[in-house]
Amino acid sequence: MPPDRDLVAFVSLSTELYGAELSLLSLCKGMPASIVAPMGPLLEHATAAGLDTREIVEAEILALKKIGQSRSPLEVGQAIWRGSQRLRAMAIWDKRAVISFSQWLNPALALAAFGKSTPLVLDMHDGPFSGPGRLVQRASVKLADRSIFVSQSNGRAVIGSERPSKHPVVHRPIEVPQSLVAAKATTAPQGPLRVIYVGRLDPEKRVHLLLQSAERVGFDHLSVTVVGESTATENMSATMAALHPKGSFLGSVGRHVALEHMSRSDVLVTPAQGEAFGRTVFEAALLGIPAVVDSSAAAAELIVDGVSGWVLGGKTPWTRLDDLLRTLAAEPQTVARVGSEARRRLGSLVDPDYVRAQYWAELPGNVEAVRA
Template sequence: MKVLHVITGLDAGGAEIQLAMLLERTRHEASVVSLYNAGPIAERIRAAGTPVHDLGMRSNTQVSALYDLWRLIRAGRYDVVHAHLYRSQIYARPAARLAGTPLVLTTEHSIGETHIERRPMTRRVRALYLASERFSDATIAVSDVVRERLVAWGVPDRKIVTIPNGIDVSSLAFDPAARARVRASFGIPADAFVIGTLGRLDPNKRVDLIVEAAAPLLGPGVKVFVVGRGEDHDRLVARTAALGASDHVIFAGFQADTAAMLAALDVYVAASVQETFGLSVLEALASGLPVCYTTCPALDGVSTGRARQVVGDPVALRAELQRLRDAPAPRAVPVEVFDRYGMGAVAGRTDQLYAELLAARARAGSRRAGRALQGAGGAATDLPSPTPLSPTPAPRAEAS
């Protein structure tokens, strides 16, 4: 089966990394189109043997990109076009349908309560999303929260399948040598207590809340380590200076080796206003870290003593950080979490979904042909009716 994945960009981010891991495990022949900004994740995908094409879009409203994408899809004669992230959905779904692609679907990674991929949910944004959704056969929601938000937005529930994001648990295992190397490279004392967070620097992540909560605790033996880049960087640096914490807060920028960065930490904090899944929290847990988080749909209904939910308040977060500093928790990976989120099982479920949807479309086409034959006076044809998609099983963790 030939599958084309279309994604808005391939800079470092949760959806982009999920796509890279999916491609490393799919059993199908895959290719990727990035609408623009084929960044570091594109290099990872290419290095693993999957071709990546950069469409080179220069603006959100570059209508000529629709033609370029249609021509590329038509030439490739793909069985499946799978779109990721808002802008690629708007362009790829109609382009794929116009090119005659048998199966068109999308994964919805980032629909929040008020924003979709950091853009406000205006009437225009919603109208474009729902108009392009009509060209799609199905949408994968990465969590039940995402599914509920999609239905509330107007996507038919019957067209949504929940398949969670996945984690390669073994690749995130704690490495003492990496811990020492990262700390030495950033001037962090080997015996310091390090509070960390990883991800795109944007206001939703509330890195400033983490710094404010930690500021009274900081000193030579307590540091905050911020890994990531984004539009909120300069504001965060200024806010850190205003809190008098600049000497003890390290902004590390983008770092490709997530496992090594997590190894350098003693506690992980995720202080987002809203999340659709909470991938970074799972990555931290896979590294054996204790976690403080404000919201993480991936942990809804999962009981684990390794992660504690806190309100988005600096005083409450500070109390939890102080408790962990005074009584550091040993590293341990919670099996109860990763029974659900092994990446191999997630990729297998996605591949299975392609096959189910294509089979359902073939059966529907046969029924239409049978009805046409009857209407023309031919013999009645007893054709099987399509079976519904099988329910999504809970993925099992990969063997380490």
């Protein structure tokens, strides 16, 4: 293990192992990284991977995860200040750099870093933000030494059209099991069009647009599988299943199971607006599955409409999804062609080795040269 002065401390409030955390572990693979987080799957996997780890137990820091809930501005400010004082006292400032890997940590770490010689980097992979949230994140970005955005649209949402060199864009590393890639490559679309949605079932994800469209098109022409659960409403998948009995609602499943269902699908539909990255779009692309995304989502910047996927919203309203699904159900060769192009164009952008080299080269002091 390198000495502390050569390590980069990634600080997170996550106790789970979702897409962002998987990307974090991939970014740190073989690199001089230290993971600082509460006890949970992220810290456990980091320890198992041989990374330097430190558990967050301080109540004032853990409380920062709640600042996004309904609180008065005064309470939010007090929570950020108390958290910043605890973060300032933590043994992380002897590292080569400190990276905030949680939107809730950004303002507190930005204050904690004031006057410190250790550079602070904000990893901006969250969004979209509310109006007040965007202002807080923008202030944090201005205080930090550098911010790394996950997409161009993510950057514009926080700092506007300005694109200074201290705010580079680096995508996330993504891998899918090669066994699923091989299985998908030998399976041509057949029968009804198999449509899938993977993600949270919260209102802002707008899954109802897909379900209503499927009802209008008719389940003689397609099937719909919904993988995921709501973080705000209990048993939302069961509620949706009662409203749309012809759909298949699997609830919350592990990532590998979700990818297995994705590999048996033909098209991914993600109607959410303003997605900061859109991990499932890239996972689908790696499997050769094209996606339908909203024009405001980050993935829309990288998709050529009708060539490597489809873009709805804006000048092409989501009511056009009906026609698109009917067309794709009747033209399996189009689905296969666009899926192949999605793999070629999007897959290379999230190659772990390529992204990891990009990311570490953007850190202050070019720590990419200091390997574990």
